[in-house]
Amino acid sequence: MSRTNHQMALLLRFGIGLMLIWLVYQVAERYQFRIDMTEEKRYSISEPTRTLLNRLESDVVVEVYLAGDLPSNFVRFQKSIRELLEEFAIHSPGNFDIRFVDPAQAKSAQARNQFFQGLINQGIQPTNLTYSKDGQNTQKMIFPGAVVSYQGQEQAVNLLKGNRAGGSEQIINQSIEGLEYEFANTLQQLAGSGRKRIGLVTGHDEPDSTFLGGLTNLILTKYDLFRVNLPEKSTPIVGYDLLLITKPSQEFTDQEKFLLDQYVMKGGRLAFFMDVLSINIDSALSSSSVAIPVKTNLEDLLFKYGVRINQNYVADLNAGTLPVITGNIGDQPQITMLDWPYFPVITNYGSHPIVRNMDAVMLKMVSSIDTVKAEGISKYPLFSSSANTKIVGYPVEVSLNDLRGTLSPDRFQAGPQVLAYLLEGSFTSLYHNRFAPPGYRKTDKIDHGAPSKIVVVADGNLITNELSPETGQPLPLGSEPYSQNNFGNSALVMNIIDYLVDEDGLIETRSKEVKIRPLNKVKVRSERVKWQMINLVLPIALLVLFGVVKIYLRKRSNNY
Numbered sequence: 001m002s003r004t005n006h007q008m009a010l011l012l013r014f015g016i017g018l019m020l021i022w023l024v025y026q027v028a029e030r031y032q033f034r035i036d037m038t039e040e041k042r043y044s045i046s047e048p049t050r051t052l053l054n055r056l057e058s059d060v061v062v063e064v065y066l067a068g069d070l071p072s073n074f075v076r077f078q079k080s081i082r083e084l085l086e087e088f089a090i091h092s093p094g095n096f097d098i099r100f101v102d103p104a105q106a107k108s109a110q111a112r113n114q115f116f117q118g119l120i121n122q123g124i125q126p127t128n129l130t131y132s133k134d135g136q137n138t139q140k141m142i143f144p145g146a147v148v149s150y151q152g153q154e155q156a157v158n159l160l161k162g163n164r165a166g167g168s169e170q171i172i173n174q175s176i177e178g179l180e181y182e183f184a185n186t187l188q189q190l191a192g193s194g195r196k197r198i199g200l201v202t203g204h205d206e207p208d209s210t211f212l213g214g215l216t217n218l219i220l221t222k223y224d225l226f227r228v229n230l231p232e233k234s235t236p237i238v239g240y241d242l243l244l245i246t247k248p249s250q251e252f253t254d255q256e257k258f259l260l261d262q263y264v265m266k267g268g269r270l271a272f273f274m275d276v277l278s279i280n281i282d283s284a285l286s287s288s289s290v291a292i293p294v295k296t297n298l299e300d301l302l303f304k305y306g307v308r309i310n311q312n313y314v315a316d317l318n319a320g321t322l323p324v325i326t327g328n329i330g331d332q333p334q335i336t337m338l339d340w341p342y343f344p345v346i347t348n349y350g351s352h353p354i355v356r357n358m359d360a361v362m363l364k365m366v367s368s369i370d371t372v373k374a375e376g377i378s379k380y381p382l383f384s385s386s387a388n389t390k391i392v393g394y395p396v397e398v399s400l401n402d403l404r405g406t407l408s409p410d411r412f413q414a415g416p417q418v419l420a421y422l423l424e425g426s427f428t429s430l431y432h433n434r435f436a437p438p439g440y441r442k443t444d445k446i447d448h449g450a451p452s453k454i455v456v457v458a459d460g461n462l463i464t465n466e467l468s469p470e471t472g473q474p475l476p477l478g479s480e481p482y483s484q485n486n487f488g489n490s491a492l493v494m495n496i497i498d499y500l501v502d503e504d505g506l507i508e509t510r511s512k513e514v515k516i517r518p519l520n521k522v523k524v525r526s527e528r529v530k531w532q533m534i535n536l537v538l539p540i541a542l543l544v545l546f547g548v549v550k551i552y553l554r555k556r557s558n559n560y
Helices: 003-030 047-054 072-091 109-122 168-177 179-191 213-220 254-265 281-286 299-305 489-501 506-511 521-526 528-559
Strands: 060-064 096-100 127-133 136-142 145-150 153-158 197-202 224-229 242-246 270-273 288-290 307-309 312-316 319-329 332-346 369-371 377-384 389-393 397-399 418-428 448-457
Touching (some): 072 168, 213 489, 254 448, 270 489, 299 418, 369 418
Parallel strands (some): 312 332
Antiparallel strands (some): 307 369
16 A cells, blocks of 8 residues: 555544544434433432423523532532533523522622622521631631522522531531422422412411411412311312311311311312310419310311321420520529420431421420321321430320429430321221211212322421511511521421422422442551552553553564
């Protein structure tokens, strides 16, 4: 072969190679795909999220306020946010603009403070970090959140969420696991064609609007809320995606129970936040008080659906505090925050997506729940007390001496007690093999219902709020004005509502798990030299071997 022909052959091969590369690029650009080879499918998004993204009709802009100089764990968090949003962009039909902004990069302190305040006003919660950098402790305020814009609407989303009982690494990991749900849930709210309708059942001496203000404000951020005065209804309950039973203290009539029962038979969803005992805390602190039963006449309905709320109180060593006057300084009372075992702080959650990676929740005067046989009903425990629990059966006397006495672990040996259940399945009517109440015909009665969901929480105080000492306005659920603690009650109640009205299965994305696989430190120390030699010597040896083989082949070719 002449030199000219050899050069032409090389050019032809080069041209063909370029053409193949161009073709591969065009195919890859048009038919994008990714292969997630991780065991837990860390980089994949769920089918409900893909369906949601495919329905988007306009461009999306996401501004993430987590940028700049960050400690390593937050750099990992930032990387996970970026990877998830890039996956969202692949499945979105329109433009999906992703921006990372450092709020601290303002030109002046005044501009920076104004920007910080603007983010806080939008609902993004700041976090103060203290970490070591170059051997010195560094403090920095960050805003681990984002603002999502779609069709002229904006909504803030906080991304740093998790159980505060764990360490910082665990909180970061739990936040990473919840990223898909937080962003998908925000997009669903912005792109939703209509808001779900929530009914608040009234007429049984429920707490007034002052103490349900935190609940109503929470629900109205995402859903439409209506009051359903059950004693005034005589026709079937229709037009609501969910009914809430919120701490009733008067009896339901047989006619009212029939309406609730038939609502469930038609596939309606219910959430019960119930007290079976009532006590005056102020009296208990001044001397003592005896709990009295709360008669709601709902016991048989709940029993038929598969649960029974016991007439007891669950006391827990893992508890919140209560302001108690312990003396006087001059004419001013001295108030001390003392642990109150009847206010359990919940960190023991089940595996259901409703409560996955939940922060601590504080309950007040809660009872335990048992399950009973109900054909075709699946029962999922949502949360329980800690292992250091005591059950105080009826009649219950509560007094200040319970605070003053020593809270010995020896007295709290009852073990975890389930305090809330999710029930799913096709329920059997309470009025199966029974006559309908007066005023209703047999043809009005359904004995075996369509698939439905019910949540039962043995604490009516979960959905009531405290009042601000300064303004008297309702505080968010879980906000304690005296201890200055903010518990996860709002998030828990919203998760319950979201799950019960969710038709797309979006909340199932909360079950996503990201496993941390730390190195074995003992093995690292024992095999350190071996792996250093492999990493340093093996590449050089392979390079030398490649050179020797190439020289040998070239000499052999020249000999021919």
